[in-house]
Amino acid sequence: MEARIEHGMRPSEAMDNGDSDKDGNDQVESSTRSNRHPSDPSDAATLRSASIVWFRNDLRVHDNECLNSANNESMSVLPVYCFDPRDYGKSSSGFDKTGPFRATFLLESVADLRKTLQAKGSDLVVRIGKPEIVLVELAQAVGAEAVYAHREVSHDEVKAEDNIEAVLKEEGVEVKYFWGSTLYHIDDLPFKLTEMPTNYGGFKEKVQGLEVRKTIEALDQVKGLPAKGDVEPGEIPSLVDLGLKSLDSLCFFLMSI
Template sequence: METAVVWFKTDLRISDNETLLKAIEQSDQIIPVYCFDDAHFECTKYGFKKTGSIRAQFLLESLRDLDENLRNIGSGLLIVKGKPEIEIPKIAKQFSAQKVFSKREVAFEELQTEKLVQEELLKVNCELETFCTSTLYNTEDLPFTLKTIPDVFTNFRKKTENEAKIRTKFKPPETIKSPTIPALKLPSLEELGLEPISIDSRAAIQFKGGETEADKRLMHYFFETKLLSTYKETRNGMVGADYSSKFSPWLALGCISPRTIYHEIKNYEKEYGANESTYWLVFELLWRDFFRIMFKKYQTKFFLYSGIQTKKENSKSLNESLLWSWINGTTKSDFINANMLELKQTGFMSNRGRQNVASYFCNELNMDWRIGAAYFEQELIDYDVCSNWGNWAYLAGVGNDPRGHRYFNIEKQAADYDKQMEFRNLWLTNK
C-alpha cells in the first residue's frame, strides 16, 4: 500500500492546496502532520522570540480548525514537536511512507530545514516532493528566469501582468483515506515557552485562526458589505475592522491562498463591477509574490545590514533605552507611541503605521533596521518572513526601493492620517 506523509507548514488549509491533492492522487493513504519546530520558539540573536504569544495563539487556532476540516473528510492532523529533520523522517518510517509532500520554501532558514529533512528522509528510503502553494503566480509561469527577474517592483509587475496567467485554484478533496489519526493534541502556550495572553479590547479586529475564519472574513469584506469596492480609498485607515481587508494573518499561515482571494475578486467584479479598488487588492497580492521571489534570488542578503545593496556601511549600534522607548510607546512622538502600543497589545498594526514606525526607527532613532524587523517577527500576528524582512529592508533603503533611502515626516503623516486624533486618543488614553 502506497503511503504518503503530508507535512503541513504555512499552508494550513484543505482548499487550493496542491500539496494535499497530489498526495491523495498518488497514494492509497495519507498521514497529515504538523511539526512544532523547536527553532521557531527560540530567541534570535537580537534578543526577541522568533514567535510571540499572539502569533502562537493564532497558529494553535488554525491547527485546530485544520484538524476539524480534515476529520470531516476522513482524516485528521498528527502533531509532533521537535526538529523537523528528526520528527518528519520518524513519522515516515513509522508508517512506511514512500514520499513526503510539502510546501516549497524560499527563505534561507526554511530552505536549510527542508534540505536537512530531505537528507534524513533518503536514509529511510523516502522522497520529499514540494509544491508552490503560497503565491498568486506559479514561479514557473513567470516571464523571467531567477537571474533576470527585475529588482524593481514596477518592472516586475508590468511584465508579469502582461505575460503571465494566474492558474485556477484547486478544489478541496471530498474524502481522504488515512489510518486512524489520534485525537488532536496541541501544546499549550506554556509548553511552547510563552506567556498566556489576552488581546486588548481596543483591537481593530479580533482575529481567530483557521481556514473557516478566513473564508468568513472574505465573505464579509467582499459580498456581505461590498467594502472591496472602496478598498483603495480606505486602506490607509487606522481605526476599526473594515478600513482594510485584514486578510494578512490568514495569508501568512496559508489558511487562505492568494489565488482563492484573486478568483473571488474576479467573481465580485462580475457581480458588482471592477474598479481601482478591486485591482488594488490584486496589486498588493503581487507585492507578496515579489518579495517571495526576491528572497529566492538573494537568500541571506535580506538579513544583512547592507541588504541586497552593494554599499558597505558599519552597522549602527544598539541604544537600549531608545529601543525600549520605541517598543513600549514612550518615544517623543505620540503617533509612533500609539502604533507601537497597538502592536504590543494586539499583534497587529495598520500598513500606514508600519511604514511610519519603521521610518522612525531607522531615521530618528538611527538604529540597525534588523533589530526592528526582529521585534516585528516576534510580535506580528501576520508575520511572514519575506514580507516582513523585505519591507523593512525597503524602508531602510537597502532593499528593492529604486529611490533608495525612504524618510517619512512623522508629524505630517499624523496630521494626514489621524487628523481628528481618533487613533491616538484610542491608544494613548488609559482604558
C-alpha cells in the first residue's frame, strides 16, 4: 500500500510503505493526546525531585503548559508569583507603571489563583521582589532542579528572562520556557518571525488553513509542595505594600475635586 501523510502529521511521522492506515491514525491520535497532556513520563525514575512554576502574566490553571509539564515531570511542584518592584512606581514620564485599578485586578487574580491551587492540593508562594533573586532563593531552599515559565515579549520581561536564566544556570537549575501568548503557537507559523507580515491582511493570508493547537485540560490535582525548605506561602500584598494609594483614599480624593 502506498504510504500517505495523514492530516496533522509532520512528514517525518509518515509511515513507511506497507504500513496500515490504522497505524497512521494511531499516530495522529497520539499526537492529539500529547497536545492535551504534554510531557507525561511513566517512569518515576525520570521525574525531578522538585520544580518551580513561575507564574507571570498567565494566571490560569486551564490550558497552562508550564503547570502541566512541571506536574508531569516532577515529584513535587512549587508554584510562585513575584510582585516585581520594577513594575510599580513612576515611569520616566511621571505616570504610574501600574495603576491602582489594574493592580487591584491583579491582586484579585493572584488571590483566585492561590484559591484554585489550594483546591487542587497545592498552594501559591507569593513574594515581593525581583524574580532573579526570589527564584534563586526558593530554588536553593527546596532543592529545585528546574523552573518552568512562559516566555514574554516586552523589553523588560525579556531582559528579566536573560538575567534569571544566567543566575539559575550558575546554581545548576534548568529553566524551561513555554510559549502561550498567542492564538497560533509560534512554532506552528508557516514563516520565520523576521518575515512576519506588517499588516493583518498579509498575516491572515499566510495563516489560512493553519490549525490552532488544542487546549490543555486543567489538572484535577497538582503535585504537593516540596518537603524540603518548609517554604511559607506568604501574604498577598495590598496596594499600599506595592507603593500605591488604596482605592478608598483614591476615590475620596476624586470626590473632593
